[in-house]
Amino acid sequence: MLKGLIPPPGPPRVLALAQLVCRTGDGAYYICSALFFTRVVGISPVKMGLGLTIAWSLALVLSVPLGHLADRRGPRVMAVVLFVCAGLAISSYLFVSSFTLFLAGACAYAVSQRGGSAAQQALLAGLAPEGRVTEIRAYVQSSYNAGLAMGSALGGVALLVDRREAYYAVFALNALAFFCAAFVLSRVPEVPPRPVAPEAAQGETSVLKDRPYVVVTALNTLLLLHIPLVDIALPLWISEHTAAPVWLLSLMFMLNTVSVVLFQVRVSRGVTGLASASRYLFVGSSLLGLGCVVFALTSVGSSAWVAGVVLLVAVAIQALGEMMQAAGAWEVSFGLAPDGKHGQYQAFFGNGTTVAEMVGPLLLTGLIVYWGAPGWILLGVLFVVVSAVMGPVVRWGERSRVVTPPAPHV
Known part of the structure; x- marks a missing residue:
């Protein structure tokens, strides 16, 4: 099984390595950043939340223009430049002493991280062998989760030490990880930017005018509400609505992360085109809906061990x-x-994750924590209905890709 986790040699392996490196740094940073800024720097939680909202909102606005720039200038050079900028932004946290400096660093980090990720996806699309983009993306995603898991462990050590120097070490590690990832990405071939014909330059359309793709992205954003589900809704649900011990959360997080690391590549091999992708979206989202129904069952007055087993299932x-x-x-x-x-399109599609992480906590808290089991069931129904709509929209987008050849000049 371990051999199957290693990507094929060449650019796929290099792309996965870059992801592993930079996400290891991010994993440590995510664990420690909130406590550092509130307890060490002295920024209030409300101000910190406001600053992060502003930063990620700016990243949403600028990600598509940066993706378009990657298409025009080449995704490799843009990924390298933006990852270096992300490392410099993290380095600035070593000198943060006020909310203004924190906001500047957070904005620079969010914009660089989102833009760099979009350029990296465009690089993957240009370098992956034909018909194997999803398979290579699965290897990269496994590296993503493995990096976050290792980084979280390192961040946990810093939390145990709980000193300014320990947090500084985490930020230095994250900055170094981005610099190393930039160097690793510089070793892959560049994807030649697609030249724009002079007569087409004026009429070139943006992803925002591609209606099927916009609708697909919006629907996928709703499906991505499962991301803040584990981080935000479940801890509150378990502590307030079940008899299960709160420490079970760590086991659940490990189960989810390790499963993706070990099985994402194997699961993704069944996707070979848009038709199979639509089927996977429906079946996968239906399983997400079923999981929500099972979560709802844990609110019934059962013992701690029964609730724990049901939660793990x-x-x-x-x-x-x-x-x-x-x-x-x-x-x-x-x-x-x-x-x-691919630069601007992957930037736009990737914004769905950011939107889900920004809107999801408030929505899921109200839907699940305060409404209870009916909220879980409603969320499960939402996943199934949205995935059922996705199939026709994907076929609409596929039809729109068929370009009618221009009529011959007389």
Whole structure:
């Protein structure tokens, strides 16, 4: 099994290595950043939340223009430059002493990280062998989760030490990880930017005018509400609505992360085109919906061990659903993007994750924590209905890619 986790040699392996390196740094940073800024720097939680909202909102606005720039200038050079900028932004946290400096660093980090990720996806689309984009993307995603898991462990050590120097070490590690990832990406071949014909330059369309792709992205954003589900909704649900011990959360997080690392590549091999991607989206999202129903059952007055077992079963169902949904979404995001525009298209599609992480906590808290079991069931129904609508929209997008040849000049 371990041999199957190693990507094929060449650019796929290099792309996965770059992802592993930079996400290891990010994993440590995510664990420690909130406590550092609130307890060490002295920024209030409200101000910190406001600053992060502003930063990621700016990243949403600028990601598509940066993706378009990657298409025009070449995705490799843009990924390298933006990853270096992300490392410099993280380095600035070593000198943060006020909210203004924190906001500047957070904005620079969010914009660089989102833009760099979009350029990296465009690089993957240009370098992956024909018909294997989703498979290579699965290897990269496994590296992503493995990096976050290792980084979280390192961040946990810093939390145990709980000193300014320990947090500084985490930020230095994250900055170094981005610099190393930039160097690793510089070793892969560049994807030649697609030249724009002079007569087409004026009429070139943006992803925002591609209606099928916009609708697909919006629907996928709703499916991505499963991301803040584990981080935000489940801890509150378990502590307030079940008899299960709160420490079970760590086991559930490990189960989800390890499952993706070990099985994402194997699960993704069934996706070979847009038709199979639509099926995977429906089945995977239906499993996400089933997991929500199982979560709802844990509110019944059962013992701690019964609630714990049911919760673990629900997480296992959700993990499989997440892997299938992700594999289908990757194929759709790449398959419906025109050649030469993967930078801006992947930036736009990737914004769905940011929107889900920004809106999801408030929505899921109200839906699940305060409404209870009916909220879980409603969320499960939402996943199934949205995935059922996705199939016709994907076929609409596929039809729109068929270009009618121009009539011959007389």
